[in-house]
Amino acid sequence: MNAAERGSYVPTWYTASMVPVPARPPLTYDLDVDVCVIGAGLAGLTTAREIARRGWSVAVLESRRIAWSASGRNDGFVLPGFAAPMEQVVSRVGFEHAKALWALSEMGLRYVANTIAEARLPGVAPIAGWLKASKVDDGDQVLDDAQVYGEEFGTEIELWPTERVRDVLKTNHYFHALHLPRAFHIHPLNYALGLAELAEAAGARIFEDSPALAIDAEGVRKRIATPSGRVRAGHIVLACSVHLGSLAPRIASTLLPIWSYTITSAPLGPRLAAAISYRGGVTDTDLANNHYRVVGNDRLLWSGHTTTWEADPRRYVRRLQADIAAVYPQLGEVEVEHVWSGVLGNALHRMPQIGEVSGGLWLASGFGGHGINTTAMAGNILAQAIVEGDDTWRLFAPFELVWAGGRVGRAAMQVLYRWVDTRERLAARAARQREEEDRRVAERAALREGEHEVDVEARLGAVVPQAELPAEPELAELPADSGAASGAAGGARARGIARRSTRTQGRCRAFDRPRRCRRAARGAHAGVRPKPSVRHSGRAAIAARAGIHNHRQWLWIPGSRAHAAKLAQAAYTCLRCPRPGMMSENLRGVVQPRHRDRWRSPPLAARQEGESLEQVHVLLVLDQCAVQRRNELFRVSLA
Ligand SMILES: Cc1cc2nc3c(=O)[nH]c(=O)nc-3n(C[C@H](O)[C@H](O)[C@H](O)COP(=O)(O)OP(=O)(O)OC[C@H]3O[C@@H](n4cnc5c(N)ncnc54)[C@H](O)[C@@H]3O)c2cc1C
Numbered sequence: 001m002n003a004a005e006r007g008s009y010v011p012t013w014y015t016a017s018m019v020p021v022p023a024r025p026p027l028t029y030d031l032d033v034d035v036c037v038i039g040a041g042l043a044g045l046t047t048a049r050e051i052a053r054r055g056w057s058v059a060v061l062e063s064r065r066i067a068w069s070a071s072g073r074n075d076g077f078v079l080p081g082f083a084a085p086m087e088q089v090v091s092r093v094g095f096e097h098a099k100a101l102w103a104l105s106e107m108g109l110r111y112v113a114n115t116i117a118e119a120r121l122p123g124v125a126p127i128a129g130w131l132k133a134s135k136v137d138d139g140d141q142v143l144d145d146a147q148v149y150g151e152e153f154g155t156e157i158e159l160w161p162t163e164r165v166r167d168v169l170k171t172n173h174y175f176h177a178l179h180l181p182r183a184f185h186i187h188p189l190n191y192a193l194g195l196a197e198l199a200e201a202a203g204a205r206i207f208e209d210s211p212a213l214a215i216d217a218e219g220v221r222k223r224i225a226t227p228s229g230r231v232r233a234g235h236i237v238l239a240c241s242v243h244l245g246s247l248a249p250r251i252a253s254t255l256l257p258i259w260s261y262t263i264t265s266a267p268l269g270p271r272l273a274a275a276i277s278y279r280g281g282v283t284d285t286d287l288a289n290n291h292y293r294v295v296g297n298d299r300l301l302w303s304g305h306t307t308t309w310e311a312d313p314r315r316y317v318r319r320l321q322a323d324i325a326a327v328y329p330q331l332g333e334v335e336v337e338h339v340w341s342g343v344l345g346n347a348l349h350r351m352p353q354i355g356e357v358s359g360g361l362w363l364a365s366g367f368g369g370h371g372i373n374t375t376a377m378a379g380n381i382l383a384q385a386i387v388e389g390d391d392t393w394r395l396f397a398p399f400e401l402v403w404a405g406g407r408v409g410r411a412a413m414q415v416l417y418r419w420v421d422t423r424e425r426l427a428a429r430a431a432r433q434r435e436e437e438d439r440r441v442a443e444r445a446a447l448r449e450g451e452h453e454v455d456v457e458a459r460l461g462a463v464v465p466q467a468e469l470p471a472e473p474e475l476a477e478l479p480a481d482s483g484a485a486s487g488a489a490g491g492a493r494a495r496g497i498a499r500r501s502t503r504t505q506g507r508c509r510a511f512d513r514p515r516r517c518r519r520a521a522r523g524a525h526a527g528v529r530p531k532p533s534v535r536h537s538g539r540a541a542i543a544a545r546a547g548i549h550n551h552r553q554w555l556w557i558p559g560s561r562a563h564a565a566k567l568a569q570a571a572y573t574c575l576r577c578p579r580p581g582m583m584s585e586n587l588r589g590v591v592q593p594r595h596r597d598r599w600r601s602p603p604l605a606a607r608q609e610g611e612s613l614e615q616v617h618v619l620l621v622l623d624q625c626a627v628q629r630r631n632e633l634f635r636v637s638l639a
Pocket residue numbers: 038039040041042043044061062063064065066067068069070071072073074075076077078079210211212213239240241242243244247259260261262303341342343344345364365366367368369370371372373374375
């Protein structure tokens with residue numbers, strides 16, 4: 001890294017809107033102080049300010065510029081709590097201890113609010129409110145959280161129902177939300193720069209472009225070497241986050257670096273307010289994805305995606321644009337003006353590392369993605385500990401320095417993030433589909449009285465002319481199933497249906513066939529005929545006789561329109577709710593999403609005009625759980 005790089009900020013929306021500040025000169029002489037703080041991020045700056053305010057001499061060494069890293073590039077949400085979920089904290093240290101920690105984290109939030117208000121820091125623009133929106137329709141869970149944080153931890157918190165959330169965030173992606181009215185968001189770089197001025201006003205000296213190259217923490221007076229000057233101090237505070245590196249390699253190895261990516265849009269004008277009228281911060285995940293807020297009147301600041309290795313932030317522009325488009329498609333093309341990355345440090349337990357490592361050597365690090373309040377908290381705790389001998393910092397002692405696993409740890413964490421992210425996205429999609437299906441069911445219920453059966457079928461989207469159905473699987477492809485033969489009550493009618501269905505055998509399109517079916521198709525081309533269905537027993541045989549072919553995921557039933565409507569009805573009744581949480585999967589099955597568009601067009605009514613009734617089929621796509629309940633469906637539909 002050359003001097004020019006060290007002396008400049010990475011361009012972000014924050015640097016484009018930062019207050020004018022002079023560059024602080026590097027340390028070029030030897031200095032004797034009570035405390036040397038290494039690192040001028042939020043942790044180092046708060047510690048220095050609070051020590052200076054208590055009358056001790058402090059020098060701050062910063063290898064580049066004040067808050068050039070995470071402290072000046074984060075999302076700016078000032079929230080209570082820690083990066084670690086509180087249930088994890090409770091299970092590690094017990095409820096009363098966790099409650100004391102939570103109170104400290106709230107103290108950190110208040111410290112930031114008071115500092116901004118009392119010093120009237122310019123350009124920080126605090127705006128109240130934070131909304132943690134749920135992407136899955138689990139009101140009970142959100143209510144539980146609200147009770148825990150509100151009643152147990154004493155935080156002011158509101159539970160917003162879906163309608164209220166969607167009133168201010170115009171998207172069907174969100175359901176219930178937790179609202180923290182006392183949380184707020186800020187311009188973090190301007191806050192850090194203001195904090196630096198306050199620290200200097202209290203007597204601290206800050207040296208930029210002054211990397212600490214080595215420390216000697218033995219003895220009463222400790223030594224710190226920089227390229228062109230040395231510091232002697234009674235105490236050293238390491239506030240270097242993931243940049244600590246070779247200065248203290250063993251401590252450095254206890255943090256996992258995590259990069260996250262942020263964009264700000266060009267001004268979006270009134271369409272932004274039409275989509276997002278809430279002015280606080282919004283988060284819709286426990287991961288790094290989708291943290292956003294409106295900045296500069298009509299710009300959208302949006303961050304997301306995590307990597308445990310640094311990547312070029314420009315590679316994430318499209319992905320972040322896609323994330324925005326998924327949640328707010330009405331915004332249309334969102335032009336991006338700034339993109340940057342930031343790196344945070346997480347310990348494995350995701351709690352901050354605060355305390356005395358050895359006599360006079362202190363650590364304030366590992367604040368993770370929850371660092372604005374917790375760095376303020378840490379600065380106060382350490383200043384009290386160093387100057388007044390206070391031992392509040394021992395509350396963090398259970399969260400020890402644990403090796404974070406090196407490269408393997410990073411790789412494992414990357415895989416874990418991907419997995420959790422994918423799981424979250426799937427759960428969110430399922431929740432939206434469930435909601436859509438619920439809406440359709442409600443519509444159907446409303447239509448039941450007095451409406452034409454054909455209309456009901458059309459709304460279900462489940463009735464498909466035979467010509468448009470994907471190829472029917474060979475009977476031999478049906479899974480052998482030794483289940484009970486209790487559903488054999490299909491009777492003559494069922495056999496009739498079976499006769500019609502056999503006419504469609506033999507067609508096979510690759511896209512809608514599982515591997516077994518494709519193998520069978522290859523076999524058929526080679527002149528090998530699949531074995532007839534009579535070889536099958538149990539439920540599969542019953543299904544075959546009834547003309548119902550369960551193709552692992554989908555089930556189709558040829559018959560008259562009257563029969564089709566009845567079956568569709570039965571599908572809703574039977575498959576709806578086998579056990580909580582599976583409802584969406586079952587309902588999703590009514591129309592296979594992959595082919596939905598193809599099946600819906602051309603308009604059903606037009607297609608139906610010239611059709612014989614015999615050519616109508618009902619296609620149901622079943623998930624594993626629904627498959628297990630298909631016997632019940634058969635009984636109802638064939639009764
Ligand atoms: C993208 C992103 C979004 C985030 N959003 C939020 C949010 O909305 N709310 C929230 O609360 N938290 C958020 N965070 C987390 C928060 O920003 C951090 O936890 C916090 O800023 C950490 O502060 P710090 O002072 O410990 O570290 P840093 O800001 O990384 O500062 C460490 C400083 O130490 C200096 N340093 C390192 N080694 C040396 C050395 N040898 N000599 C001299 N100087 C040295 C570095 O140059 C650096 O300036 C976010 C983080 C990221 C990356």
